[in-house]
Amino acid sequence: MDAWIAERYLTVFEQSWRCYPDVQPCLETLRPLPRGPRLAVLTNGDPEQQSAKLDRFGLLEYLEAVLTPTELGAAKPVAYATACRRMGTDPAHAVNVADMLESDVHAAARAGLTGIWLDRGIDFVTGGPSPTADQTVIRVEQLTDLPDHLPGTDA
Numbered sequence: 001m002d003a004w005i006a007e008r009y010l011t012v013f014e015q016s017w018r019c020y021p022d023v024q025p026c027l028e029t030l031r032p033l034p035r036g037p038r039l040a041v042l043t044n045g046d047p048e049q050q051s052a053k054l055d056r057f058g059l060l061e062y063l064e065a066v067l068t069p070t071e072l073g074a075a076k077p078v079a080y081a082t083a084c085r086r087m088g089t090d091p092a093h094a095v096n097v098a099d100m101l102e103s104d105v106h107a108a109a110r111a112g113l114t115g116i117w118l119d120r121g122i123d124f125v126t127g128g129p130s131p132t133a134d135q136t137v138i139r140v141e142q143l144t145d146l147p148d149h150l151p152g153t154d155a
Contacts, residue, residue: 019057026143040065080111
């Protein structure tokens with residue numbers, strides 16, 4: 001089974017990786033800001049695979065850390081608080097930007113972070129339309145709109 005996964009599934013899976021066109025422009029906008037944010041990726045994914053994906057698209061250079069359950073000893077949602085401790089950041093001063101409303105945005109908010117919903121128009125769990133969020137959720141449709149919603153970035 002391991003050989004089949006390595007030879008057939010992983011190769012096709014890795015070839016399917018795509019980077020949204022708004023990612024790098026957003027990171028380029030944030031980089032020079034005088035009070036720009038420290039950036040990290042928090043994912044429940046495999047650390048080597050996540051780093052390889054970020055490296056393929058030239059995104060690692062923008063990040064201070066790639067945090068996974070392997071390094072943190074916990075997966076999301078517990079990992080939000082753990083990641084903040086690892087980064088030396090108070091959760092009240094941390095922002096989580098994610099495309100999954102309940103499991104990422106709301107879960108991060110319950111952990112004390114500000115959750116920002118990247119609503120790409122699809123529910124990535126069901127494949128259907130995006131869920132409906134209440135008025136308290138900060139929502140962006142593309143990452144290039146993100147700097148205007150980050151506290152203290154003077155964007």
